[in-house]
Amino acid sequence: MFTGIVELMGTVAEYNPQDNSASGGQGVSVTIKGASAILNDCHIGDSIACNGICLTVTEFDKDTFKVGISPETIVRTDVSDWVTGTRINLERAVSQEVRFGGHYVQGHVDTVANIVSVTPEGNSLVFGFKLRDSQYEKFIVEKGFICIDGTSLTVTQVDADGTFYIAMIAHTQDVVVMPLKKIGSLVNIEVDLTGKLIEKQISVALQNQFDDSHSTLNKLIEQIIDEKVQKYLSTK
Structure with a gap:
């Protein structure tokens, strides 16, 4: 970790x-x-x-x-x-003596992204990225964590087309590799594990509900269908 x-x-x-x-x-x-x-x-x-x-x-x-x-x-x-x-x-890897100043990072890279823009903003640099594999876009949210080339960063903006941005302060620019890279270069992306865990839990829970004919979800769906059918028949 x-x-x-x-x-x-x-x-x-x-x-x-x-x-x-x-x-x-x-x-x-x-x-x-x-x-x-x-x-x-x-x-x-x-x-x-x-x-x-x-x-x-x-x-x-x-x-x-x-x-x-x-x-x-x-x-x-x-x-x-x-x-x-x-x-x-x-x-x-973290030890017991390390202050947890970033976020929980596994070191299990999900995919890569291209640097699509670099814009100065005061003494910061705003980097824009586009993922190679769009299925990971759902895990990238404004003000959420992301790990880029092993650097813990905060997402500042996400565009409708999936392009996302981070702002890098002057200190970080001096100690990481990203400012050395050019537009078009690849960076490693590890999305926040929390989002993947939540998606998995919801998916499993919903599938279990669908598989159980007596589940609350199936009963609710049956109720909604019955109400729609009765409403339709009442207009005939």
């Missing part, structure tokens, strides 16, 4: 596609450097969020660590755009 509060930016040192070694994840292996500040308490098997993707440390030294990335993760995320020199947001 993560908070979406980026600890530092690392840099891709090596990107090895089709790495079939034990530490390569049968997909891509990536070595990230410039991470010494978060490796003092690192262990093999620890989770580190890399641009919002929860990845497992398979090797590390004082300054670098290696992760294996599965084919499914590559499809879901912006990993295929990474090259040597790409800057990456990094955050360790």
